[in-house]
Amino acid sequence: MAQNPDSAQDFYGSVMGWTFAAMPGAPDNDYRIASAGSETVAGVMRTQDHAKAMPDMWFFYVGVSDVDAAAQKVKSLGGRIDIEPTDIPDVGRFAFVADPQGAHFYLMRGNSDQPSTAFAPMKTGHCSWNELVTSDQNAALEFYGKLFAWEKGGSMPMGDNMGDYTFINHNNEMIGAVMDAPEKDTKPFWNFALQVADIDAARTAVENGGGTVRMGPTELPDDSGWLIQVTDPRGARIMFTGPRKAAT
Numbered sequence: 001m002a003q004n005p006d007s008a009q010d011f012y013g014s015v016m017g018w019t020f021a022a023m024p025g026a027p028d029n030d031y032r033i034a035s036a037g038s039e040t041v042a043g044v045m046r047t048q049d050h051a052k053a054m055p056d057m058w059f060f061y062v063g064v065s066d067v068d069a070a071a072q073k074v075k076s077l078g079g080r081i082d083i084e085p086t087d088i089p090d091v092g093r094f095a096f097v098a099d100p101q102g103a104h105f106y107l108m109r110g111n112s113d114q115p116s117t118a119f120a121p122m123k124t125g126h127c128s129w130n131e132l133v134t135s136d137q138n139a140a141l142e143f144y145g146k147l148f149a150w151e152k153g154g155s156m157p158m159g160d161n162m163g164d165y166t167f168i169n170h171n172n173e174m175i176g177a178v179m180d181a182p183e184k185d186t187k188p189f190w191n192f193a194l195q196v197a198d199i200d201a202a203r204t205a206v207e208n209g210g211g212t213v214r215m216g217p218t219e220l221p222d223d224s225g226w227l228i229q230v231t232d233p234r235g236a237r238i239m240f241t242g243p244r245k246a247a248t
Helices: 005-016 067-076 137-148 199-208
Strands: 019-022 031-036 039-045 061-063 080-088 092-098 104-110 127-134 151-157 164-170 173-180 189-195 212-219 226-231 237-242
Touching (some): 005 019, 005 031, 005 039, 005 199, 067 080, 067 092, 067 104, 104 189, 137 151, 137 164, 137 173, 199 212
Parallel strands (some): 061 104, 127 173, 189 237
Antiparallel strands (some): 019 031, 031 039, 080 092, 092 104, 127 189, 212 226, 226 237
Protein backbone atom coordinates (compact mmCIF):
# COMPACT_ATOMS: atom_id res chain seq x y z
CA MET A 1 0.00 0.00 0.00
CA ALA A 2 1.81 3.08 -1.27
CA GLN A 3 1.23 6.81 -1.46
CA ASN A 4 3.01 6.73 -4.83
CA PRO A 5 2.30 3.45 -6.65
CA ASP A 6 4.48 4.44 -9.62
CA SER A 7 7.52 4.79 -7.36
CA ALA A 8 6.78 1.47 -5.64
CA GLN A 9 6.33 -0.29 -8.96
CA ASP A 10 9.66 1.02 -10.26
CA PHE A 11 11.53 -0.01 -7.12
CA TYR A 12 10.14 -3.53 -6.71
CA GLY A 13 10.24 -4.16 -10.43
CA SER A 14 13.95 -3.41 -10.39
CA VAL A 15 14.78 -5.45 -7.28
CA MET A 16 12.45 -8.41 -7.88
CA GLY A 17 12.22 -8.53 -11.66
CA TRP A 18 8.44 -8.42 -11.37
CA THR A 19 6.21 -7.37 -14.22
CA PHE A 20 3.07 -5.37 -13.50
CA ALA A 21 -0.38 -5.12 -15.02
CA ALA A 22 -3.33 -2.97 -14.01
CA MET A 23 -6.17 -4.86 -12.36
CA PRO A 24 -9.19 -4.70 -14.67
CA GLY A 25 -11.73 -2.24 -13.35
CA ALA A 26 -9.35 -0.48 -10.96
CA PRO A 27 -9.68 3.30 -11.35
CA ASP A 28 -6.67 5.29 -12.58
CA ASN A 29 -4.36 2.26 -12.42
CA ASP A 30 -4.55 2.43 -8.63
CA TYR A 31 -4.11 -1.34 -8.26
CA ARG A 32 -1.33 -3.11 -10.13
CA ILE A 33 -0.78 -6.87 -10.04
CA ALA A 34 2.83 -8.06 -9.77
CA SER A 35 3.89 -11.31 -11.41
CA ALA A 36 6.98 -13.47 -11.22
CA GLY A 37 7.01 -15.10 -14.62
CA SER A 38 3.49 -16.41 -15.22
CA GLU A 39 2.48 -16.46 -11.53
CA THR A 40 0.85 -13.56 -9.71
CA VAL A 41 2.49 -12.89 -6.38
CA ALA A 42 1.63 -9.41 -5.08
CA GLY A 43 -0.13 -6.12 -5.66
CA VAL A 44 0.64 -2.43 -5.41
CA MET A 45 -2.23 -0.15 -4.55
CA ARG A 46 -2.60 3.53 -3.74
CA THR A 47 -3.08 4.14 -0.02
CA GLN A 48 -6.79 3.99 0.72
CA ASP A 49 -8.85 6.25 2.96
CA HIS A 50 -8.87 3.70 5.77
CA ALA A 51 -5.05 3.79 5.91
CA LYS A 52 -4.20 7.45 5.26
CA ALA A 53 -2.48 7.71 8.63
CA MET A 54 -0.24 4.71 7.90
CA PRO A 55 3.16 4.89 6.24
CA ASP A 56 3.75 2.88 3.07
CA MET A 57 3.44 -0.71 4.22
CA TRP A 58 3.14 -4.30 3.02
CA PHE A 59 0.14 -6.38 4.12
CA PHE A 60 -0.87 -9.96 3.45
CA TYR A 61 -4.15 -11.67 2.66
CA VAL A 62 -4.90 -14.78 4.70
CA GLY A 63 -7.23 -17.15 2.87
CA VAL A 64 -10.40 -18.19 4.69
CA SER A 65 -13.49 -20.10 3.60
CA ASP A 66 -15.92 -17.55 5.09
CA VAL A 67 -14.79 -13.93 5.38
CA ASP A 68 -17.81 -12.81 7.42
CA ALA A 69 -17.40 -15.56 10.00
CA ALA A 70 -13.64 -15.01 10.22
CA ALA A 71 -14.09 -11.26 10.70
CA GLN A 72 -16.55 -11.82 13.52
CA LYS A 73 -14.10 -14.26 15.10
CA VAL A 74 -11.36 -11.63 14.92
CA LYS A 75 -13.67 -9.32 16.87
CA SER A 76 -14.68 -11.97 19.40
CA LEU A 77 -11.00 -12.71 20.08
CA GLY A 78 -10.28 -9.07 20.90
CA GLY A 79 -9.25 -7.82 17.46
CA ARG A 80 -10.80 -5.09 15.35
CA ILE A 81 -12.59 -4.88 12.00
CA ASP A 82 -11.49 -1.75 10.11
CA ILE A 83 -13.24 -2.61 6.84
CA GLU A 84 -16.30 -4.82 7.10
CA PRO A 85 -16.55 -7.77 4.69
CA THR A 86 -16.79 -6.35 1.19
CA ASP A 87 -17.09 -7.85 -2.29
CA ILE A 88 -14.63 -7.07 -5.07
CA PRO A 89 -16.44 -7.82 -8.35
CA ASP A 90 -14.97 -10.85 -10.16
CA VAL A 91 -12.22 -11.16 -7.53
CA GLY A 92 -13.65 -12.21 -4.17
CA ARG A 93 -14.63 -10.98 -0.73
CA PHE A 94 -12.29 -9.40 1.82
CA ALA A 95 -12.11 -7.65 5.19
CA PHE A 96 -9.35 -5.48 6.68
CA VAL A 97 -8.76 -6.31 10.32
CA ALA A 98 -6.29 -5.93 13.16
CA ASP A 99 -5.19 -8.35 15.86
CA PRO A 100 -5.56 -7.39 19.56
CA GLN A 101 -2.08 -5.84 19.60
CA GLY A 102 -2.83 -3.71 16.51
CA ALA A 103 -1.12 -5.51 13.61
CA HIS A 104 -3.23 -5.27 10.44
CA PHE A 105 -3.94 -7.94 7.83
CA TYR A 106 -6.59 -8.89 5.30
CA LEU A 107 -9.01 -11.80 5.28
CA MET A 108 -9.79 -13.04 1.78
CA ARG A 109 -11.96 -15.56 -0.04
CA GLY A 110 -11.27 -15.53 -3.75
CA ASN A 111 -13.85 -16.35 -6.40
CA SER A 112 -11.55 -19.08 -7.69
CA ASP A 113 -10.66 -22.25 -5.81
CA GLN A 114 -7.20 -22.15 -7.38
CA PRO A 115 -4.60 -21.87 -4.60
CA SER A 116 -2.60 -18.69 -4.20
CA THR A 117 0.89 -18.68 -5.71
CA ALA A 118 2.16 -15.77 -3.61
CA PHE A 119 3.79 -17.70 -0.74
CA ALA A 120 6.37 -20.14 -2.05
CA PRO A 121 9.54 -20.28 0.08
CA MET A 122 12.78 -20.68 -1.91
CA LYS A 123 11.02 -19.83 -5.19
CA THR A 124 12.50 -16.73 -6.77
CA GLY A 125 10.09 -13.83 -7.01
CA HIS A 126 7.71 -15.09 -4.32
CA CYS A 127 7.10 -14.38 -0.65
CA SER A 128 9.39 -16.56 1.46
CA TRP A 129 8.61 -15.61 5.07
CA ASN A 130 5.95 -13.98 7.28
CA GLU A 131 7.17 -12.32 10.46
CA LEU A 132 5.02 -10.69 13.12
CA VAL A 133 6.74 -8.00 15.18
CA THR A 134 4.52 -7.45 18.20
CA SER A 135 4.22 -6.21 21.75
CA ASP A 136 3.06 -9.55 23.21
CA GLN A 137 4.00 -12.64 21.28
CA ASN A 138 2.29 -15.07 23.63
CA ALA A 139 -1.04 -13.27 23.24
CA ALA A 140 -0.49 -13.03 19.48
CA LEU A 141 0.25 -16.74 19.16
CA GLU A 142 -2.94 -17.55 21.07
CA PHE A 143 -4.98 -15.22 18.84
CA TYR A 144 -3.71 -16.59 15.52
CA GLY A 145 -3.90 -20.14 16.81
CA LYS A 146 -7.60 -19.76 17.59
CA LEU A 147 -8.31 -17.81 14.39
CA PHE A 148 -6.38 -19.84 11.78
CA ALA A 149 -5.31 -22.99 13.67
CA TRP A 150 -1.70 -21.88 13.30
CA GLU A 151 0.54 -23.78 15.69
CA LYS A 152 3.50 -22.71 17.76
CA GLY A 153 6.63 -24.37 16.46
CA GLY A 154 10.08 -24.30 17.96
CA SER A 155 11.85 -21.17 19.08
CA MET A 156 15.31 -19.74 19.41
CA PRO A 157 16.58 -17.10 21.85
CA MET A 158 17.50 -13.75 20.31
CA GLY A 159 19.72 -12.59 23.16
CA ASP A 160 20.12 -9.17 24.77
CA ASN A 161 16.80 -9.53 26.61
CA MET A 162 14.89 -9.64 23.30
CA GLY A 163 13.09 -12.87 24.11
CA ASP A 164 12.47 -15.77 21.75
CA TYR A 165 11.99 -15.91 18.03
CA THR A 166 9.02 -18.29 17.88
CA PHE A 167 8.13 -20.17 14.70
CA ILE A 168 4.61 -20.59 13.31
CA ASN A 169 3.49 -23.81 11.62
CA HIS A 170 0.42 -24.49 9.50
CA ASN A 171 -0.45 -27.90 8.05
CA ASN A 172 2.99 -29.15 9.11
CA GLU A 173 4.72 -26.35 7.19
CA MET A 174 6.75 -23.59 8.80
CA ILE A 175 5.26 -20.36 7.43
CA GLY A 176 6.80 -17.66 9.62
CA ALA A 177 7.58 -16.48 13.11
CA VAL A 178 6.68 -14.08 15.90
CA MET A 179 9.08 -11.82 17.75
CA ASP A 180 8.87 -9.09 20.37
CA ALA A 181 9.50 -5.60 19.01
CA PRO A 182 13.06 -4.45 19.85
CA GLU A 183 11.76 -0.96 20.62
CA LYS A 184 8.81 -1.03 23.00
CA ASP A 185 7.04 1.89 21.30
CA THR A 186 6.97 0.10 17.90
CA LYS A 187 3.45 -0.36 16.58
CA PRO A 188 2.97 -4.11 15.93
CA PHE A 189 3.14 -5.05 12.26
CA TRP A 190 3.60 -7.97 9.91
CA ASN A 191 6.93 -7.98 8.07
CA PHE A 192 7.67 -10.10 5.00
CA ALA A 193 10.59 -11.54 3.07
CA LEU A 194 10.72 -11.86 -0.71
CA GLN A 195 12.98 -14.41 -2.41
CA VAL A 196 15.55 -13.14 -4.90
CA ALA A 197 17.98 -14.95 -7.19
CA ASP A 198 21.09 -13.26 -5.77
CA ILE A 199 21.16 -11.40 -2.45
CA ASP A 200 24.13 -9.21 -3.41
CA ALA A 201 22.53 -8.20 -6.69
CA ALA A 202 19.36 -7.39 -4.76
CA ARG A 203 21.31 -5.25 -2.31
CA THR A 204 22.83 -3.30 -5.19
CA ALA A 205 19.40 -2.83 -6.78
CA VAL A 206 17.95 -1.64 -3.46
CA GLU A 207 20.66 0.98 -3.04
CA ASN A 208 20.56 2.07 -6.68
CA GLY A 209 16.78 2.41 -6.40
CA GLY A 210 16.95 4.74 -3.41
CA GLY A 211 16.25 2.17 -0.69
CA THR A 212 18.25 1.62 2.49
CA VAL A 213 19.75 -1.67 3.67
CA ARG A 214 19.31 -1.61 7.43
CA MET A 215 21.05 -4.93 8.09
CA GLY A 216 22.82 -7.70 6.22
CA PRO A 217 23.50 -9.73 4.28
CA THR A 218 23.07 -12.10 7.22
CA GLU A 219 23.49 -15.85 6.75
CA LEU A 220 20.38 -17.84 7.63
CA PRO A 221 20.44 -21.14 9.56
CA ASP A 222 20.81 -24.52 7.85
CA ASP A 223 22.47 -23.12 4.71
CA SER A 224 19.09 -21.76 3.61
CA GLY A 225 20.52 -18.56 2.16
CA TRP A 226 21.08 -14.96 3.15
CA LEU A 227 18.86 -12.11 4.30
CA ILE A 228 18.88 -8.33 4.10
CA GLN A 229 16.50 -6.04 5.96
CA VAL A 230 15.48 -3.04 3.89
CA THR A 231 13.51 0.18 3.96
CA ASP A 232 12.25 1.05 0.50
CA PRO A 233 12.46 4.63 -0.88
CA ARG A 234 9.04 5.53 0.56
CA GLY A 235 9.67 4.07 4.02
CA ALA A 236 8.07 0.60 3.76
CA ARG A 237 9.94 -2.16 5.54
CA ILE A 238 10.67 -5.36 3.65
CA MET A 239 13.20 -8.21 3.74
CA PHE A 240 14.84 -10.08 0.90
CA THR A 241 16.21 -13.62 1.07
CA GLY A 242 18.27 -15.56 -1.42
CA PRO A 243 21.54 -17.28 -2.26
CA ARG A 244 24.84 -15.45 -2.34
CA LYS A 245 26.35 -16.04 -5.76
CA ALA A 246 29.14 -13.46 -5.57
CA ALA A 247 32.48 -14.36 -4.00
CA THR A 248 32.59 -13.49 -0.30
